[in-house]
Amino acid sequence: MNDQAFSSVAPAGGTGAEKPKMTARDVRVFYGAFEALKGVSIDISTENVTAFIGPSGCGKSTFLRCLNRMNDTVAGARVEGSIALDGRDIHDPAMDVVQLRARVGMVFQKPNPFPKSIYDNVAYGPRIHGLATKKPELDGIVEQSLRRAGLWDEVKDRLADSGTALSGGQQQRLCIARAIAVNPEVILMDEPASALDPIATARIEELIDELRGRYAIVIVTHNMQQAARVSQKVAFFHLGNMVEYGDTREIFTNPKQSRTKDYITGRYG
Ligand SMILES: Nc1ncnc2c1ncn2[C@@H]1O[C@H](COP(=O)(O)OP(=O)(O)O)[C@@H](O)[C@H]1O
Numbered sequence: 001m002n003d004q005a006f007s008s009v010a011p012a013g014g015t016g017a018e019k020p021k022m023t024a025r026d027v028r029v030f031y032g033a034f035e036a037l038k039g040v041s042i043d044i045s046t047e048n049v050t051a052f053i054g055p056s057g058c059g060k061s062t063f064l065r066c067l068n069r070m071n072d073t074v075a076g077a078r079v080e081g082s083i084a085l086d087g088r089d090i091h092d093p094a095m096d097v098v099q100l101r102a103r104v105g106m107v108f109q110k111p112n113p114f115p116k117s118i119y120d121n122v123a124y125g126p127r128i129h130g131l132a133t134k135k136p137e138l139d140g141i142v143e144q145s146l147r148r149a150g151l152w153d154e155v156k157d158r159l160a161d162s163g164t165a166l167s168g169g170q171q172q173r174l175c176i177a178r179a180i181a182v183n184p185e186v187i188l189m190d191e192p193a194s195a196l197d198p199i200a201t202a203r204i205e206e207l208i209d210e211l212r213g214r215y216a217i218v219i220v221t222h223n224m225q226q227a228a229r230v231s232q233k234v235a236f237f238h239l240g241n242m243v244e245y246g247d248t249r250e251i252f253t254n255p256k257q258s259r260t261k262d263y264i265t266g267r268y269g
C-alpha cells in the first residue's frame with residue numbers, strides 16, 4: 001500500500017471547525033433481501049464521542065461494521081452508499097482493507113484477547129504492520145498502548161502472562177490497547193462494557209473519556225445512562241433508520257422526534 005493513497009485531505013485552515021474524520025452518506029445494508037439499514041448519513045468527528053443508541057435489532061452493529069468494512073466478512077451482507085475516511089472512499093479498490101481496519105479499529109462486546117501473552121496481544125498488530133524494527137521500539141509501543149488503555153500499572157510485572165488470564169475488564173482494556181497499538185484514527189466499540197461488572201464498566205467509561213479527542217470514538221450502547229455519561233453526540237436508530245442525531249444533552253432532554261422521545265422515556269426497549 002502506498003502512503004499517498006492514505007494522505008489526508010488538507011485541513012481547512014483557520015476556521016476552527018474540524019473536518020469530520022468519517023462521513024457516511026445514504027448507507028444501506030441488505031442481508032439477502034432484508035434491508036437492515038435504510039439510508040444512514042452521519043459525520044463522525046474526533047472531538048466528540050458519538051454514541052449509537054436504539055432498541056435491539058435496529059441496526060446499530062450493522063452500521064458500526066460498515067465503518068471499517070467488517071460487513072465484508074459477513075456472508076450475504078451487501079452495503080450501498082458512500083463512506084469516507086479523511087475524505088477518501090473506503091470502498092475504493094485502492095483502499096487496503098487491512099490498513100483500513102488498523103486505522104478504524106474495533107472493540108467487541110465480549111473481550112476477545114488472543115491466547116497469547118499480554119505483551120504479544122499488543123505487539124501483534126505493530127509487528128504485522130511493520131511499525132517497529134527493533135525490540136526497544138516495540139517495547140515502547142506496547143508500554144504506551146497499555147498506558148493509554150489504563151492497564152500498564154496492573155500488568156507491567158506480568159507481561160508474559162496470558163491475556164486470557166486477566167479479569168474481564170482488564171481483558172477489554174487489553175483489547176483497547178491492542179487497537180491503540182497500530183495508531184488508529186477511529187475506534188469503534190460495540191457494547192464494550194455489556195459483559196462487565198459495574199466497576200469494570202466505570203473504568204471503561206473513564207477510559208473512553210480519556211481517549212476522547214485523540215481518536216474519533218463511536219460507541220454502541222443500549223444503556224442510555226452510559227450514552228449520557230460518555231458521549232457528546234448521540235444517534236438514535238430505530239428499525240434500520242437513523243431517526244435523530246444531535247448533541248447528547250439535547251437528545252436526552254429535548255428530542256425532536258416522537259420515536260426518540262418514546263425510546264428515552266422507556267416506552268419501548
Ligand atoms: N448476519 C446477519 N444476517 C442476517 N440478518 C442479520 C445479520 N446481522 C444482523 N441481522 C439483522 O439485521 C438487523 C439489525 O441487526 P443489528 O445491526 O445486529 O442490530 P443492533 O446492533 O441494533 O441490535 C436485525 O433485524 C438483525 O436480525
Ligand SMILES: [Mg+2]
Pocket residue numbers: 060061062190220
Ligand atoms: Mg448490536
